[in-house]
Amino acid sequence: MAAPHRPVRRLDHRTLERYENIWLGIAVVLLLLLFASVFSSMISGTFPLLRGTGGGHAGGVTSGRVDPRNLAATPFAKPGLRENADGSLEAFVVARAFNFEPAVLRVPAGRPVTIHVTAADVVHGYYVTGTNINAEILPGHVASFTLTFRRPGEQSVICNEYCGIGHHGMITRVVVDPPTARSRP
C-alpha cells in the first residue's frame, strides 16, 4: 500500500466535460429506449393494458363504478362465474374484509374470462399467484380484466393491500378446470 505519492495529472475541466456529455447522451437514449420497449409491449399485446384484453395469464384494468352500499342491485349480488347469451364468460368477485366471494372461483381453461372485482368496505388487493393479475380494489370502483387461463390447476388469490387486522388471512383460490369440463358456477 505504501506506494510513493508521485505528482499525478488531475482531471481537467475539458476532458471531464466531454465525458459528461457522452454520459448524458447515453442516459437519455437508454431511457427513451426503455419507454419505447414498454410502449411496443403494449401495442403488441405482450401485456394488455391499452387494449383491455389479453392472452395468457395477463390482465389489464378497465373501468366501472358501483355503489358499494348497494351491491345487491348489481351483478355483484351473486358473485361467481356466469355465461352470457353470446357464450362469453364473466366472473364477479367481491372483496370484503376479510374474504373474497365466491370463496373459490372456478373457471375453464382455454376460454377468455372477464373478471370484475370490487370492494364492499375498504381498499383491498387482488393478486393471482403465478400470473400478472394484480389490481388495487377500491370500494365504489370496479377493476376488470379479460384473460385466458391456459393450464388447468389451482392458483392462490392473495389480498395484497393492507385492509385491517385480518389482512394476512384474506386468501382464496382460483381453480382452473380442464377445457372439456365447460364448468358452470
Add this chain to the structure above:
Amino acid sequence: MTTPPLRPSVPLVSGPRAEATPDAAFLASLKKVTQYYVVTGFLALLVGILLGPLQALNYAGINVYDYPVLRALLGSYYQGLTLHGVLNALVFTQFFISGWMLYLPVRDLGVRINMRFAWFSYLLMTAGLLTAAVPLLTNNATVLYTFYPPLEGSPLFYIGAGVMVGSSLLVAGQVVLAWWHWKRANPGRVTPLVAFGSVATWLMWSIAALGIVVEVVVLLIPWSLGLTSGVDPLLARTLFWWTGHPIVYFWVLPAYISWYAFLPRQAGGRIASEPLARLAFVLFLIFSVPVGLHHQYADPNISNTWKSIHMLLTFLVAVPSLLTAFSVAASLEDGARARGGRGLVGWIRRLPWGNASFSAQVLAMTSFIFGGAGGVVNASLAFGPVVHNTAWIPGHFHITVGTATTLTFMGVALWFVPHLTGKRLFGPRLASWSVWLWFVGMMLFAVGMHWQGLLGVPRRSQMSATVQNVYREMNLAVPQAITGLSGVILLVGGLLFFWVLFRTLLSKRVQDGEAVPIPYSEAISPAGENLATASLLTRRTEPLLAISVFAFLLVLLVYAPVLGPMIADAQLVPGVRLW
C-alpha cells in the same frame, strides 16, 4: 399558498458573503434550532428502527406477536408497521431535512433569518408530531403511513400529520425568502451551490406537498371528524401520490447536496462540475413531481394514456440521478488519484474508507445504484403487475430511503453534530462498524425481500401468522432466512450508531464547533461568481422561481385530466375501522 406571509422583524443582512464575520449570538441560536431538529429526527428514527427487526422476523416466517411482552407493547403487527413507517419515512426525514436545509443555505448565503420564526416552525412541527403520536401509540390510527381511506384513523392522527407537514412549508418559505432577499441585495451574483440545491429542493417540496395537504385538509380531517359522509378512495389515493412520489426526492435531494458539495472534500477531491450539479437539481425540480401515477398502475378508472405519460416522465427523472452518479464518481476518482490512487479501478482502494462519515455516504450511494435500477422496474407499466404490492417494494425502498437517505444522514451526522455542538465524535471506529453493518444489513434485506416478492409474497402482511398453505408452497426458505438475518444485522448496526450518537451528544463540549468546518469543496468546473461571465448552463439554471412556476404548470397539465373526472365522478364512501 405555499409561501407563508412572513415579515422578518430582524432585517436580513445583505453584504457580500457576510459569512466571513458571522454574528456569534445569531450563529449559536441557528445551531441550536438546527440541533433540535436533527436530534428530534434521530429520536424518531431510534424508535422506528427498534421496530424494524420485528418486520424482518415476520418476513422470516417467525411470528413473535403473541409473546406477552410484545402483546403488552403493540396492539398488533400492523400497529408496529404503522409506527415503523411513520417514524422512519415521515418524521425522521422531515425533521432532519428541516434542520439540515435551514442551516446550510443560511450559512452558505451569509444571511440572517428571523430566529423566532425558526423556533416557531420547529415547535409547531413538534406539536404536530406529538398530536399524531397519541393515536398512533394507542392503536387508534393503525392505517399505515399511506393512510388510504376509507380505512379510518382517529382525527388526531390526520390533524397532527397535517400540522407536521404544513410546518415544513414554513421552513421552506423562510429559506426561499432568505434567498430572495440575498438575490435582491446581490444582483448579478451566482447563487452558491449549496444554497442553490437547498432552495431548489424546498421549491420542489412546496409544489409536491400540495397533494397531501389538500387530501388531509379538504378530505380526511372533515371526514374523520364526521363532518362529511365519506371520501372517494381513488381521489384520496391520487392526491396522496401527488406528494407520495416526489417525497422520495425530498428525502434524497438533501443527501445529494452532501454528495455533490461536501463528499468530494471528504475524499480529498473536487466537485466535478458545479453547473452540472445545478442542472441536476433543476431537472429534479421539474420532473420529480408530475410522476405520481406510476404508483397507481393497478388502480381502476385512471386512463392508461395518462399512466403512460407519467411513466415517460418517471423515466426522465432517472436522468439527473444518472448525472449525479457520473459526477460524484468523477469527484471521488479525482480525490483518490490525488491521494496516489492508480489504475482503472485500483484508485477505489485509496478512498478514505476508514472515515465513517465518508464511507457511510459512499456505501449509501452504492446501494442506491441497485435501488435506482429496481425503481426503473417499478416505474415500468409492463413490470408493474409483477411486483405491485409485493415484498419487492419494501425491498426496493429500503435500499433507497433506507440507505441513500438514512445512511447518508447518519454519515453526515458524524461531522454535523460535532459541528453544531462543539462536542467530539465518540468512537470513530465504532461509527465505522455501525455504518458498514447498516449497509450489509440493508443489502441483505433487499435481496431477501425482492426475492420473496418475485415469488408472490405480498407486502405489509403478517404472513408469519397466515394459516393457509400458500406460503409453504412457495419455496421461501432461503429468502426468508436472508431477511431474518438482515433484521438482526440492522439492529446491531443501528444500536451501535445510536450508541455513538448519544455518547457524542451527552459528552462535554470540548471545542468551538467551528473547529469542525462544513466541508465545502472546490470545483474542477466552478459556476463562477457573476452571472454576466458565467456559463450558459449557470445562467439558465439561476432563475429558480421561474423554473418552479414552469414545474407547477407541468404538474397541473398532467394532473388536471386525471383529477378532473375523479372530482366530477366522486362517490363518497363511509369510513371503517378494521383493526
